[in-house]
Amino acid sequence: MSAFGLFTQILQLLLSLLLAPFFLGWLNQCRAWLQNRQGAGIEQPYRKLGKLFHKDAVIAESASPLFRMVPYVLFGAMCLAASIVPSLATDLSFSKAADAIALAGIFALARIAISLAAMDIGTAFGGMGARREMLVGFLAEPALLMVLFTASLISRSTSLTVIVETLAHRHFEIYPSMAFAGIAFLMVLLAENARLPVDNPASHLELTMIHEAMILEYSARHLALIEWASSIKLFAYVTIGIALFVPWGIAQAADWLGMAFALPILIAKLLVAGAGLALIETLVAKQRIFRAPEFMGTAFLFGVLGMLVHFLLGA
Amino acid sequence: MAGQYINLLASILLLLAFAMLSQRRIKSLINLFMIQGMTLVANTVVIASTTGQTHLYYSALLTLTLKVVILPWILYRMIRQLNVEWDVETLINIPSTMLVGIAIVIISFNLALPISHLAGTITRGTIGIAMACVLLSLLMMITRSKAISQVIGFLSMENGLFFAATSTTYGMPMVVELGVALDVLVGVLILGVFFFQIREKFESLDLKHLEKTEEE
Amino acid sequence: MNGLPMDLIVSAALFWIALGLVGLVAQKKPSFVRNAIFPLGALAGAIVAVSAFFSSGVETAVSFLGLPDLPFHLRLDSLSAFFLFILGSATFGISLYATGYFRNEEKHIGTLCLEYHVFLAAMTFVLLADDAFLFMVSWEAMALSSYFLVTTDHKIPEIRRAGFIYLLMAHVGAISILLYFGSMGGDYGFDAMRKTHLSGMQATFAFLLAFFGFGAKAGMLPLHVWLPEAHPAAPSPVSALMSGVMLKTAVYGLLRVLFDLLHMQVWWWGVVILATGLSTALFGAVFSAVQSDMKRLLAYSSVENIGIIFVGIGLTVIFKAYAMNSLAALALVATLYHCLNHAFFKSLLFLCTGSVLHATGERNLGKLGGLIHKMPWVAWTALIGSLAIAGLPPLNGFVSEWLLLQAFLFTPGLPHSYLNMLIPVAAAALVLTGAAAGYVMVKFYGIIFLGQPREEKLREAKSSGKWERAGFLWLAAGCVLLGLVPFFVIDHLAGVSNFLVGASLENRDWLFLAPISSERASYSPLLFLIVTLSAIGLAFIAVRRFYHGRVRREIPWNCGYPVWNARMQDTSEGFGQPIRQIFDPFFKVGRELPSPFDSKPRYSAKTEDKFWYWIYIPFGRAAEYFAGLFGKIQQGRILVYLLYNFVTLIVLLLIVQ
Structure with a gap:
């Protein structure tokens, strides 16, 4: 565990924590522009978090301790996710602790934790939300894994840093299987982050x-933590997308110059990704909830096809 | 490098075939068909430039005019006049259709394996993919209930064949290609006429009405 | 040390039998039976676990028991030692729990104690047997003792029916195993079987017999039907033993046959096992999502886990058949690890349902809810079990899932092209199963323990006693430890994988799990936990440091709806509804829908297993029909029977001549 690795690790984690609300704000702002609205400004998520942290928490009488623990668990899990996805550099100290499969495991952990918390109060909405979330997750998690597997098959490793190094730093090669994986990933990203065709964040x-x-x-600080964690989740998903499909610019091991370039490149990619997502969300309409399994099933099968194409074409 | 591009285009073709399977709207089906045409054009151009077969450029031009411009335009007009722009009910739900599709991919690739060993042209996997595209289009024709999606399935089947021809034997002779193109065009026109007739008679394009026409 | 582990294990097994007999004799003093005999049984379990863990090499013994000239052979090698470790360590927790649990069963505690301990001893001897004779004797003893345990409440007709189905399936399986031993050529000793070489057809025949026999015991598709019947019927510690340990004896048997006795593998055997395993796993996962009885739900989840284990075995066979030994070792280690994990988390969950059942008298999920407030011990340990079974890091279920997926991912290209493409599809199906398990566990846990109590009587539910807690804690600790420090078990499994497939994993770093090399894949549960916990801790401290911690308790907001009561929560049927809708063709669903004009509308949906209608009911009818034909020769007159004898005698004499 090198000092450089630890430094980039902590830098990347802090940056993800700070940039995540920014990305959400940018996404919402782009949506507003596309819909001919003024928008609340990029810094709106920060303002919201600040406001929520200062409020008094109100908790339902029927809540158990689990209910109060879950926001922290969610936040911790998302911190781990944000720290193992290489967004700035590939030399990350914690990256060996969890590979691509464990990353899907972290998202599953967060999903199950929040679903359990939703069922804890015993309201009709909580149970309904938990059921729908698990329904989406039940198909989205395999789809995400299929995407990650396709990348792992190419780089012959499930370690995220090795995947990025292979895809970004060896000589340029086209991987047709990644086209399938890309479609599947986009669908998973939209579904898992409660974005438009499946859920409407607004x-x-x-x-x-x-x-x-x-x-x-949830209210006050608990809600703030959950909102923050969701924005980190969205950020982590987008950085996974960047790492898998446009990895160029992520700094290699112990490369200070690369690090200096990595940040502006990352921000540029995030701006483009945010605008792209906003465009998609403006163009598509919310689907009926019964169509969600079909949507996710399609994503999953596209992921499987990606793996198959890898075997078919040998690339 | 050219091999990589062809592989990429082949898998985009496969992707489009699956996208067609998972689409409910006829309008999107036509769009996908148009993109399929563009992929074919790109593929033909790549092969033409790497192998230096100039006749392939003409063939690309032909594909461009016919499959990217004329046919989609006819189809657009047709659906607007027939008023079937929106959702089509599928007979089997979409994930199951796609599961069958995956099985088809596996089977057709394995069937094509001996042929691709023989072929020895630029890429190995493309024959399997072309075959899969043909079968997937057939599958799409089976699972849709509106007549117009059958036409699109038929056209994309022809696309699969065309792709197989260009990427394995560098295209068919020009005469054959022109003939096929004309056939396709005329076929679509005739089918269009049929559709109007069918709708006149049954006030719907749903195929289940045609089932009643058998002699009793 | 040589010879000692074997002696200890055999004495522990004999001690169990003795304990059972003492319990039977002392049944007039139920509190003595509970408080003295069951803890002693737990102690014997611990001895078995410890001696199995520290045994090394191969030990054989010839027992003084058995028939004249037909002695019992015993053998303790790394494979049986590992399964004995599973048996001992799970039994330790379950027996401790049983001490507390059986306080309500004092009426027939004597017979219960005897059957329970004979069951344990029989499983031990199944794992130790080194000849077909001892194996079949203990296999039958295991089946019979567990049958009597299942039918403890034999006054209830459904339980008698469940017991009958169980006994029937156990014997169908046993006959198949017996035929397998018969097909292995003359001698009944395992040593002789190891030396015989069967030709291709014979070997395939033998394999199919063994696969069918052990598959019936393990609950593979379509022989799984007894599991969801027998598990809910049995008392909870017995369900835990049956699901956690007894199913593993079948896995043991299959491994023993495939890699030791038949000592040959054909790739398509692997495909058969893999495909059966996958369909079993998917089937189990989907069916457990639509169950409303908590123990039935767990039983279907066992079907799913057995499916996953079979997938691992199938993969091992495929790799071994193509002489890819290190990959075979990876798949095998994943399989065995999953066996161990399943023994812990499934036993834990069955014990938890037992406590819930005792406290509330309800097995139906639709009548439970909110128990986390009344039974915190059960609820929190059940949470660990549920998260583990859902395959979440950093608990143990994830480790085996991770290893198995690695085995799938590092298939470097099998020489068979269809196979090569089926492997990723199989991996996808496996991942889908894992995700479905998460769905099931949210349903299981959320509906039992979270929300508001759905019935008034749940407000008086009492928490569990201290013996029961000890049982939970041991199993929950096992789930956590197996998840956090997998290295020690994997290191131990090197012996088994060397013995069975001739290779082992090269995992040298105790902190990281890196089966091939850390470049290719690594996972460190401890680091995972530390990073997550420190992030949680820092967040907590920061929130507390910079912001006030004021909290107010209010009635739930619930989107402003003024009325809310427990009946508005999702029922178990409601929670399973999306799965029922997606996988509709798999189920036979009977619905009862109210009409809009009903004054007292009733809605019900009953999901049934189609296999009953496809296989068992037609089979049962056929059997009845043929039995009816045979029934015609029954006349009830003694003269006619004498005539039968006479005719038979004449015919036999003619044949012999």
Whole structure:
């Protein structure tokens, strides 16, 4: 565990924590622009977090200790996820602790934790949200794993840093299987982060909400932690996407110059990704909830096809 | 490097075939068909430039005009006039169709394996993929209930064949290609006429009405 | 040390039998039976576990028991030692729990104690047997003792029916195993079988017989039907033993046959096992998601886990058949690790349902809820078990899942092209199963322990006693430790994998799990936990440091709806509904929908297993029909029977001549 590794690790983690609300703000702002609205500004998520942290927490009478623990668990899990996905550099101290499969495990852990918390109060909405979240997750998790497996098959490693090193730093090669993986990943990203065709982040309509239904009973600092964790999750997903599909610019081991370039490159990619996501969310309409399994099933099968194509074409 | 591009284009073709399987809207089906045409054009151009077969450039031009411009335009007009732009019910749900599709990919690749050993051209996997595209288009024709999606399935089947021809034997002779192109064009026109007739008679394009026409 | 582990294990098994007899004699003093005999049984379990863990090499013995000229052969090698370790360590927790649990069963505690301990001893001898004779005797003893345990409440007709199905399936399987031993050529000793070489057809025949026989015991598709019947019927510690340990004896048997006795592998055997395993796993996962009885749900989850274990075995066979020994070792280690994990988390969950059952008298998920407030011990240990079974890091279920997926991913290209493409599809199906397990566990845990109590009587539920807690804690600690320091078990498994597939994993770093090399894949549960915990801790401290910690308790907001009661929560049927809808073709669903004009609307949906209608009921009818034909020769007149004898005698004489 080198000093440089530890430094980049902590730098990357802190940066992810700080940049995650920024990315969400940028995404929302782009959406607002595309929809001909003024928008609340990029810094809105920070303001919201600050406001929530200062409020008095209200907890339902029927809540168990589990309910109060879950926001922290969620936050911790997302911190780990953000620290093992190489977004700035590939020399990360914690990256050996968890590989691509464990990354999917972390997301599953977070998903199950929040679903359990949603069921804890015993309201109709909580249970409904938990059920829908698990339904989406039940197909999204395998789909994500298929995407990661396709990348692992190419780089013959499940370690995320090795995957990025292989994809970014060896001589340029086209991997057709990644085209399938890319489609599947985009669908998973939208579904897992409660974005548009599956869930609407801007709506509290009872019949359609998933993520919002689960966190209805949270308030103040607990809600702030959950909101923050969700933005880190979105950020982590986008950086996974960047790491797998456009990895160029991520600094290699012990490379100070590369590090200096990596940050502006990352921010540029994030800006583009945010605008792209906003565009997708503006163009597509919310699907009926019964279509969600079909959507996720399609994503999963595209992931499987990616793996198959890797075997078919040998690349 | 050219091999890599062809592989990429081949897998995009496969991707489009699966995208067609997972699409409900006829409008998106036509768009996908158009992209399929563009992929074919790109593929033909790549092969033409690497092998120096100039006739392939003409073939690419032909594909461009016919499959990217004319046919989609006809189809667009047709659906607007027939008023079937929106959702089509699939007979089997989409994930199951795609599961069958995956099985088809595995089977067709293994079937094509001996042929691709013989072929020895630029890439190995493309024959399997072309075969899979043909079969997947057939699958799409089976699982849709509206007649117009059958036409699109038929056209994309022809695309698969065309892809197989260009990437394995560097294209068919020009005469054959022109003939096929004309056939396809005329076929679509005739089918269009049929559709209008069918709708006149049954007030719907749903195929289940055609089942009643058998003699009793 | 040589010879000592074997002696200890055999004495522990004999001690169990003795304990059972003492319990039977002393049944007039139930509190003595509970408080003295079961803890002693737990102690014997611990002895078995410890001596199995420290045994090394191969020990054989010829027992003084058995028939004249037909002695019992015993053998303790690394494979049986590992399964004995599973048996001993799980039994330790379960017996401790049983001490507390059986306080309500004092009526027939004597017979219960005898059957329970004979069951344990029989499983030990199954694992130790080195000849077909002892193996079949203890296999049958195991089946019979567990049958009597399942039918403890034999006054209830459903339980008698469940017991009958169980006994029937156990014997169908046993006959197949017996035929397998018969097909292995003359001698009944395992040593002789190791030396015989069967030709291709014979070997395949033998394999199929063994696969069918052990598969019936393990609950593979379509022979799984007894599991969801027998597990809910049995008392909870017995369900825990049956699911956690007894199913593993079948896995042991299959491994013993495939890699030791038949000592040959054909790739398509592996494909058969893999495909059966995958369909079993998916089937189990999907069915457990739609169950409403908590023990039935767990039983289907056992079916799923057995499926995963079979996938691992199938993969091992495929790799071994193509002489890829190190990959075979990886798949085998994953399989064995999953066996151990399943013994811990499934036993734990069955014990938890036992406590819930005692406290509330309810097995139906729809009548439970909110127990985390009343039974915190059970709830928190059950949480560990649920998270482990859902395959979440850093608990133990994830480790074996991770290893198995690695085995799939590092298939460097098998020489068979269809196979090569089926492997990723199989990996995808496996991952889907894992995700479904998460769904099931959220349903299981959320509906039993979270939310509001769905019935008034749940507000008076009492928490578990101290013996029961000891049992939980041991098993939960096992789930956590096996998850955090997998290195020690994997290191131990090197012996087994060397013995069975001739290779072992090269994992030298105790902190990291890196089966091939750390470049290719590594996972460190301890680091994982430390990083997550420190992030949680820092977040907690920061939030507390910079912001006030004021908390107010209020009635839930619930989107502003004024009325809320326990009936508004998701029922178990409601929670399973999406799965039922997606996988509709798999189920036979009977629905009862109310009409809009009903004054007292009723809704019900009953999901049934189609296999009953596809296989068992037609089979049962056929059997009944043929039995009816035979019934015609029954006349009830003694003269006719004498005539039968006479005719038979004449015919036999003619044949002999």
